[in-house]
Amino acid sequence: xxxxxxxxxxxxxxxxxxxxxxxxxxxxxxxxxxxxxxxxxxxxxxxxxxxxxxxxxxxxxxxxxxxxxxxxxxxxxxxxxxxxxxxxxxxxxxxxxxxxxxxxxxxxxxxxxxxxxxxxxxxxxxxxxxxxxxxxxxxxxxxxxxxxxxxxxxxxxxxxxxxxx
Amino acid sequence: xxxxxxxxxxxxxxxxxxxxxxxxxxxxxxxxxxxxxxxxxxxxxxxxxxxxxxxxxxxxxxxxxxxxxxxxxxxxxxxxxxxxxxxxxxxxxxxxxxxxxxxxxxxxxxxxxxxxxxxxxxxxxxxxxxxxxxxxxxxxxxxxxxxxxxxxxxxxxxxxxxxxxxxxxxxxxxxxxxxxxxxxxxxxxxxxxxxxxxxxxxxxxxxxxxxxxxxxxxxxxxxxxxxxxxxxxxxxxxxxxxxxxxxxxxxxxxxxxxxxxxxxxxxxxxxxxxxxxxxxxxxxxxxxxxxxxxxxxxxxxxxxxxxxxxxxxxxxxxxxxxxxxxxxxxxxxxxxxxxxxxxxxxxxxxxxxxxxxxxxxxxxxxxxxxxxxxxxxxxxxxxxxxxxxxxxxxxxxxxxxxxxxxxxxxxxxxxxxxxxxxxxxxxxxxxxxxxxxxxxxxxxxxxxxxxxxxxxxxxxxxxxxxxxxxxxxxxxxxxxxxxxxxxxxxxxxxxxxxxxxxxxxxxxxxxxxxxxxxxxxxxxxxxxxxxxxxxxxxxxxxxxxxxxxxxxxxxxxxxxxxxxxxxxxxx
Numbered sequence: 227x228x229x230x231x232x233x234x235x236x237x238x239x240x241x242x243x244x245x246x247x248x249x250x251x252x253x254x255x256x257x258x259x260x261x262x263x264x265x266x267x268x269x270x271x272x273x274x275x276x277x278x279x280x281x282x283x284x285x286x287x288x289x290x291x292x293x294x295x296x297x298x299x300x301x302x303x304x305x306x307x308x309x310x311x312x313x314x315x316x317x318x319x320x321x322x323x324x325x326x327x328x329x330x331x332x333x334x335x336x337x338x339x340x341x342x343x344x345x346x347x348x349x350x351x352x353x354x355x356x357x358x359x360x361x362x363x364x365x366x367x368x369x370x371x372x373x374x375x376x377x378x379x380x381x382x383x384x385x386x387x388x389x390x391x
Numbered sequence: 392x393x394x395x396x397x398x399x400x401x402x403x404x405x406x407x408x409x410x411x412x413x414x415x416x417x418x419x420x421x422x423x424x425x426x427x428x429x430x431x432x433x434x435x436x437x438x439x440x441x442x443x444x445x446x447x448x449x450x451x452x453x454x455x456x457x458x459x460x461x462x463x464x465x466x467x468x469x470x471x472x473x474x475x476x477x478x479x480x481x482x483x484x485x486x487x488x489x490x491x492x493x494x495x496x497x498x499x500x501x502x503x504x505x506x507x508x509x510x511x512x513x514x515x516x517x518x519x520x521x522x523x524x525x526x527x528x529x530x531x532x533x534x535x536x537x538x539x540x541x542x543x544x545x546x547x548x549x550x551x552x553x554x555x556x557x558x559x560x561x562x563x564x565x566x567x568x569x570x571x572x573x574x575x576x577x578x579x580x581x582x583x584x585x586x587x588x589x590x591x592x593x594x595x596x597x598x599x600x601x602x603x604x605x606x607x608x609x610x611x612x613x614x615x616x617x618x619x620x621x622x623x624x625x626x627x628x629x630x631x632x633x634x635x636x637x638x639x640x641x642x643x644x645x646x647x648x649x650x651x652x653x654x655x656x657x658x659x660x661x662x663x664x665x666x667x668x669x670x671x672x673x674x675x676x677x678x679x680x681x682x683x684x685x686x687x688x689x690x691x692x693x694x695x696x697x698x699x700x701x702x703x704x705x706x707x708x709x710x711x712x713x714x715x716x717x718x719x720x721x722x723x724x725x726x727x728x729x730x731x732x733x734x735x736x737x738x739x740x741x742x743x744x745x746x747x748x749x750x751x752x753x754x755x756x757x758x759x760x761x762x763x764x765x766x767x768x769x770x771x772x773x774x775x776x777x778x779x780x781x782x783x784x785x786x787x788x789x790x791x792x793x794x795x796x797x798x799x800x801x802x803x804x805x806x807x808x809x810x811x812x813x814x815x816x817x818x819x820x821x822x823x824x825x826x827x828x829x830x831x832x833x834x835x836x837x838x839x840x841x842x843x844x845x846x847x848x849x850x851x852x853x854x855x856x857x858x859x860x861x862x863x864x865x866x867x868x869x870x871x872x873x874x875x876x877x878x879x880x881x882x883x884x885x886x887x888x889x890x891x892x893x894x895x896x897x898x899x900x901x902x903x904x905x906x907x908x909x910x911x912x913x914x915x916x917x918x919x920x921x922x923x924x925x926x927x928x929x930x931x932x933x934x935x936x937x938x939x940x941x942x943x944x945x946x947x948x949x950x951x952x953x954x955x956x957x958x959x960x961x962x
Binding site: 269272273281282283284285287288291292339340 | 587588589590591592593594597601602603604605606
């Protein structure tokens with residue numbers, strides 16, 4: 227894995243925010259930087275972060291597997307996160323999920339707790355369920371990359387995906 | 392009349408299950424309960440490790456005296472203590488410390504319900520494989536299930552599947568489904584041996600103990616994690632599936648792998664040792680020992696163990712009975728005097744054996760007596776670079792100023808033809824720099840050893856001895872502590888405890904007719920060797936006594952003492 231100079235620099239900046247003996251505190255900021263850069267965090271990246279912070283790689287693997295926001299596998303060009311917490315579930319998010327998958331050509335049959343992300347065959351879209359995205363009055367809601375979308379009913383799915391052609 | 396008991400500066404009054412006790416300030420609630428003989432069940436708490444308080448098994452009810460209204464006196468109970476206001480919520484006893492006037496209830500309905508709840512959660516995803524689990528019989532989950540659990544499970548859903556039979560290190564297997572996530576192993580690896588390779592991946596009910604794919608739990612102290620694992624998640628490759636724990640007899644003894652003298656428990660059944668683990672001694676090894684030390688017992692299983700006394704006739708060794716062997720050895724050795732006879736003893740011998748060697752050397756007027764040095768790599772924890780367990784005993788009893796330094800005199804003596812006879816005790820001379828040629832020139836060589844080694848092949852009389860777990864005796868470790876070895880199993884065949892062999896040789900040489908026990912040998916030694924003055928064999932006890940000041944300390948104990956001072960651990 228090639229670490230761009232820019233990333234190296236912003237990582238060092240992030241580490242500089244903490245006292246030298248508490249370097250480990252920069253673990254989460256570093257993981258966010260890595261995921262922003264590569265879209266996901268692979269084994270090499272985990273080892274790189276661990277080396278940067280002088281901790282054992284398991285300590286970084288703990289974090290990556292704990293937080294659902296961190297991905298260990300490459301997502302599609304656009305990554306969709308559909309909220310499935312109570313309000314959105316009642317508002318029909320599962321139907322929305324099915325519809326999006328159907329249109330984008332995503333097969334979710336292999337998805338599991340340990341491997342929650344499914345990618346479309348053309349690699350354009352990837353999708354996973356997320357927990358509450360904090361807009362319970364306007365469900366079902368979802369995130370496409372960093373864009374927030376409300377009231378994504380199954381019939382709006384097509385229009386949603388067309389924005390990312 | 393009720394008298395208000397003021398707490399002295401270092402002690403505070405604590406009420407445990409209705410009884411008032413006084414404990415030092417800063418005592419953890421769980422330790423105060425222990426002192427009051429009230430057992431508080433726990434998984435994650437271990438006195439030698441930090442207390443994260445994550446298992447919640449030690450929840451108890453706690454109360455404090457209320458602060459009285461200004462100008463008013465506190466309301467007192469019949470014993471003169473301030474009345475306790477009980478808190479509506481339970482607290483964990485492991486990470487909280489006591490305070491003056493605190494009340495703890497370990498048997499209240501609330502405490503019992505908490506334990507029941509924790510047990511129910513722990514058993515939700517726990518496999519029901521106790522019949523084939525190595526921990527069965529010494530598993531706290533099993534024990535607490537009986538004592539604090541529910542008779543029936545209310546869980547109807549399917550259990551979460553986790554990795555099983557995971558190879559996390561060369562000596563350890565992990566069963567993640569059995570793990571109760573107490574994190575003792577994680578903390579031990581990080582805090583005690585500075586090898587932070589264990590961690591928890593995933594979350595919620597999928598939370599799993601793991602090593603990083605590129606790392607292994609392979610430090611020389613890894614098997615301690617198996618000991619402190621309260622369940623059967625971590626098991627030792629050496630021990631698993633070999634013996635049910637309740638069939639084993641446990642013998643308190645010592646590890647003889649190096650000069651540390653770690654206190655051990657040897658688990659054996661019907662003449663076979665199945666495992667050896669640490670026994671807590673805060674003056675020697677805390678609660679730990681190294682992996683290589685645990686494996687020492689396999690030496691006793693050497694296929695080349697000597698089982699019968701033998702005398703060499705021509706080129707072959709013939710089996711003879713003990714009387715003949717001892718008489719022959721004594722006769723042969725007695726033919727040589729002074730510079731003609733040398734004795735090579737071992738730093739692995741017990742004090743009693745060394746003392747009998749000394750008396751034998753005196754009767755035979757042996758010219759040179761020495762032991763063999765055995766150095767290796769030590770570490771900054773427990774393992775010592777001196778791989779002999781009792782060089783300090785040899786120093787004092789054989790009066791050796793610099794053990795091993797006289798071996799070159801023996802080499803020279805043999806080369807000059809001056810030394811004609813050798814008595815070798817517990818050593819393989821061909822392994823320590825003597826050559827076949829050299830030894831071939833001797834008129835007589837008597838060997839006491841447990842293994843048919845190359846030296847045995849060259850010896851004129853071979854007397855089969857016992858291994859460290861097959862005999863009793865005492866040793867002095869690197870820090871000058873006198874400790875006892877105990878016999879866990881019998882030595883094979885007709886072999887004997889080395890002190891008996893040496894006693895036999897002594898009697899055959901000096902012609903006295905006395906029956907003695909090992910304790911009598913120790914008794915004799917107390918008047919002959921000044922450091923043992925006033926001691927008795929029984930007085931050594933299970934934990935030993937300091938008899939010498941060697942100026943050495945145990946690095947691991949020093950760090951532990953610092954963590955105790957810093958309030959991180961109980962110790």
